[in-house]
Amino acid sequence: MGEQSGAQNAWDMLSDEQSQKHTTTGSGDLNDILGGGIHCKEVTEIGGVPGVGKTQLGIQLAINVQIPVEYGGLGGKAVYIDTEGSFMVERVYQIAEGCIRDILEHFPQSHEKSSSGQKQLQPEHFLADIYYFRICSYTEQIAVINYLEKFLGEHKDVRIVVIDSVTFHFRQDFEDLALRTRVLSGLSLKLMKIAKTYNLAVVLLNQVTTKFTEGSFQLTLALGDSWSHSCTNRVILYWNGNERYACLDKSPSLPVASAPYAVTGKGIRDAVSSNHKRARVT
Amino acid sequence: MANMPVSEMRLPPHLAHLLAARRLDTAKDVLSLPEVELMAILDAGLPTARAAVALVSEAACPPCQTALTLLEERVRLGGGGRLATTLCGLDEALGGGIPMGKLTEVVGPSGIGKTQFCLKLALLAALPEYYGGLDGRVVYIDTEFKFSSRRMIEIGQKSFPQIFRQGLAQKMAGRILVTRPTSLADFTKSLEEMKVTLLQHDVKLLIVDSMAALMSLENEKATAGFRQHPLRWTLSFLKSIAEFSRVPVVVTNQVRSQSNDDGYHFSFEVDKKDGNKCAERFDSHLVAALGIQWAHAVTVRLVFESHSGHRFIKVAKSPMSPAVAFPFVVESSGITLLRDESIDVTGPEITSIRCQGQNVLAR
Numbered sequence: 001m002g003e004q005s006g007a008q009n010a011w012d013m014l015s016d017e018q019s020q021k022h023t024t025t026g027s028g029d030l031n032d033i034l035g036g037g038i039h040c041k042e043v044t045e046i047g048g049v050p051g052v053g054k055t056q057l058g059i060q061l062a063i064n065v066q067i068p069v070e071y072g073g074l075g076g077k078a079v080y081i082d083t084e085g086s087f088m089v090e091r092v093y094q095i096a097e098g099c100i101r102d103i104l105e106h107f108p109q110s111h112e113k114s115s116s117g118q119k120q121l122q123p124e125h126f127l128a129d130i131y132y133f134r135i136c137s138y139t140e141q142i143a144v145i146n147y148l149e150k151f152l153g154e155h156k157d158v159r160i161v162v163i164d165s166v167t168f169h170f171r172q173d174f175e176d177l178a179l180r181t182r183v184l185s186g187l188s189l190k191l192m193k194i195a196k197t198y199n200l201a202v203v204l205l206n207q208v209t210t211k212f213t214e215g216s217f218q219l220t221l222a223l224g225d226s227w228s229h230s231c232t233n234r235v236i237l238y239w240n241g242n243e244r245y246a247c248l249d250k251s252p253s254l255p256v257a258s259a260p261y262a263v264t265g266k267g268i269r270d271a272v273s274s275n276h277k278r279a280r281v282t
Numbered sequence: 283m284a285n286m287p288v289s290e291m292r293l294p295p296h297l298a299h300l301l302a303a304r305r306l307d308t309a310k311d312v313l314s315l316p317e318v319e320l321m322a323i324l325d326a327g328l329p330t331a332r333a334a335v336a337l338v339s340e341a342a343c344p345p346c347q348t349a350l351t352l353l354e355e356r357v358r359l360g361g362g363g364r365l366a367t368t369l370c371g372l373d374e375a376l377g378g379g380i381p382m383g384k385l386t387e388v389v390g391p392s393g394i395g396k397t398q399f400c401l402k403l404a405l406l407a408a409l410p411e412y413y414g415g416l417d418g419r420v421v422y423i424d425t426e427f428k429f430s431s432r433r434m435i436e437i438g439q440k441s442f443p444q445i446f447r448q449g450l451a452q453k454m455a456g457r458i459l460v461t462r463p464t465s466l467a468d469f470t471k472s473l474e475e476m477k478v479t480l481l482q483h484d485v486k487l488l489i490v491d492s493m494a495a496l497m498s499l500e501n502e503k504a505t506a507g508f509r510q511h512p513l514r515w516t517l518s519f520l521k522s523i524a525e526f527s528r529v530p531v532v533v534t535n536q537v538r539s540q541s542n543d544d545g546y547h548f549s550f551e552v553d554k555k556d557g558n559k560c561a562e563r564f565d566s567h568l569v570a571a572l573g574i575q576w577a578h579a580v581t582v583r584l585v586f587e588s589h590s591g592h593r594f595i596k597v598a599k600s601p602m603s604p605a606v607a608f609p610f611v612v613e614s615s616g617i618t619l620l621r622d623e624s625i626d627v628t629g630p631e632i633t634s635i636r637c638q639g640q641n642v643l644a645r
Contacts, residue, residue, distance in 0.1 A: 049577075050577040050578045050580075050583075050599060051577075051583070051598060051599040051632065055601060056601070080349070084521075084578075084579065085383070085384060085521060085524075085525055085581065086581060086601060087349075087352075088377075088381070088581075088601040088602060089349060089352045089353045089356055090353075090356075090377055090602060091601045091602055092349050092353075093353065124350055124353075126349075127348065127349035127350040127352075127353055128348050128349070128350040129348070130348060130349040130350075131346050131347075131348055132346070132347045132348060132349055132352060133343070133344055133346055133347075134344055134347075134525075135344065136283070136284075136344075136522060136525075137283070137284040137310075138284075138314075139283070139284035139309055139310040139313050139314065139342060140283050140284060140342060140343065140344055142313040142314075142339070143283070143309065143313055143338070143339040143340075143342040143343040144339070144343045144344070145339075146313075146335055146336060146339030146340075146343075147336075147339045147340050147343040149336070150336065150340065151346070165578075168578075168579070171514070179314070179316075182316045182319075183314065183315075183316055185316075186316045186317060207578045208578075213549070218547060218548060218549050219547060219548045220548070220549070236548055236550075238548060242628045247548075247550060249550065256550075263604065264604075265604070
């Protein structure tokens with residue numbers, strides 16, 4: 001691990017950054033504002049009001065990370081940490097089917113039994129490569145994040161960790177807010193370290209709450225200002241008229257921008273009004 | 283798992299003794315502390331503290347499954363994990379019916395039919411399996427004294443005449459246990475006793491009608507800060523009961539008028555705020571009581587609303603389907619859909635609740 005010997009020079013980092021992999025969200029417009037998709041080695045926070053599609057996007061990413069390399073994906077596995085019980089298996093199956101259908105449409109020469117040891121294009125295989133933890137308290141949430149360091153060492157093909165949602169138990173069960181802040185910073189450092197060490201994307205889904213600023217109530221992501229420093233990227237999902245939009249609100253290298261997206265039977269895709277002609281697989 | 287005793291974790295003896303000596307007896311005790319504080323309490327170095335945290339975490343972590351094993355388990359348990367409402371269009375939109383093991387919210391203005399819906403569900407859960415029911419008991423928590431046995435039996439007689447004519451009315455009604463807590467403390471107590479009841483007595487459905495009424499009782503004597511607390515606890519508890527016992531939990535919620543305090547926009551949307559305000563004013567714009575934290579926590583949200591002279595059941599939040607609405611009426615046999623084909627709902631209408639004038643509320 002190079003980090004232990006000291007700092008890296010910026011030129012070496014540039015080649016690292018350029019070879020950085022990303023996972024498609026399913027929507028070309030959304031990928032564009034994100035610089036290609038959700039980046040490995042980074043922590044991305046995704047927040048939004050109830051029902052706007054956070055879990056849908058989380059599940060889509062857990063499926064898309066598995067798109068085989070020969071079709072432009074990462075060919076990796078996913079860890080899905082479910083703190084609210086929102087993970088509905090039938091929906092995951094639908095989204096897997098949707099992804100497979102799009103792959104077959106774009107690469108018509110392939111067929112369901114792909115060649116030599118590569119992943120078979122069956123929904124069951126996609127489901128089998130999502131490692132799932134059901135968390136019922138903040139203690140378990142801390143435990144699983146700590147345990148991930150060992151788990152990921154044993155499962156080196158994981159390329160994404162989704163926590164849905166990172167906020168739920170911390171909003172409810174913590175009486176001592178100062179302690180909560182310290183525990184959360186410890187967790188966010190751990191997650192950042194995991195992302196870098198194991199070269200994977202960490203995606204944290206967050207709820208919204210209301211905050212009184214500038215003379216009125218506004219929506220903001222939960223857990224407060226101290227948490228908002230912890231993530232590399234922040235995406236906010238919101239309603240704009242009749243469409244769902246995503247706003248890249250924080251990024252080290254990309255400008256703030258918004259793009260529309262849609263939640264369809266097949267999963268996350270471009271909005272109907274999009275300029276992208278076809279749903280992107282890669 | 284949070285309360286798992288350290289003594290059961292099979293840690294190396296020196297660590298086990300160290301933790302016990304400092305009264306860190308459960309996983310929660312150990313893991314709630316940041317690393318530096320743990321080091322201070324144990325009076326040990328960083329490697330020791332880290333080793334303790336790693337081992338305790340591994341022991342307290344829930345078992346790892348895969349999405350495939352979850353699916354296979356769902357298939358094995360049968361019934362598709364749903365309670366069918368017999369409203370065909372709605373069942374199809376929900377993937378079979380009200381999901382088991384999850385929290386489903388039914389929200390809408392007063393008088394629109396939420397309790398009627400709950401009464402029908404209670405009946406359905408009590409019916410024998412060969413009539414499409416769950417053949418189980420139902421716990422109905424009635425906080426507003428709206429439960430009417432007479433009405434429920436009427437619904438039963440009109441919907442399932444063949445069963446009820448055979449005199450099974452008594453047996454069916456006997457399976458529905460109604461409790462009437464008058465305060466949050468009462469409610470909390472019945473919920474705690476519920477855990478045992480659910481397991482021992484083969485309860486197949488839990489209905490709370492209504493949640494908001496209980497919370498507003500507490501609000502009258504509490505400050506705003508305190509208001510969050512009982513709701514949070516109740517939320518966690520209901521969800522854990524649902525998942526643990528694989529039972530569907532249906533909770534009804536009231537509506538209140540939109541106040542200026544309801545922040546609807548993010549800071550980057552500020553310039554759009556004034557423009558949108560006019561567009562969002564429907565006949566009588568309502569919001570669900572209990573707030574946004576509650577809205578995040580429920581898995582399925584069914585909004586009962588009225589506009590254009592009709593009543594609609596709107597699937598406003600569901601992992602399985604896009605937002606759709608069905609027109610319905612309330613008849614002697616309970617709620618009936620006027621059509622099984624859904625109407626698509628888009629945009630902010632998905633999350634709004636509409637109630638039109640006097641026509642609907644007068645009966």
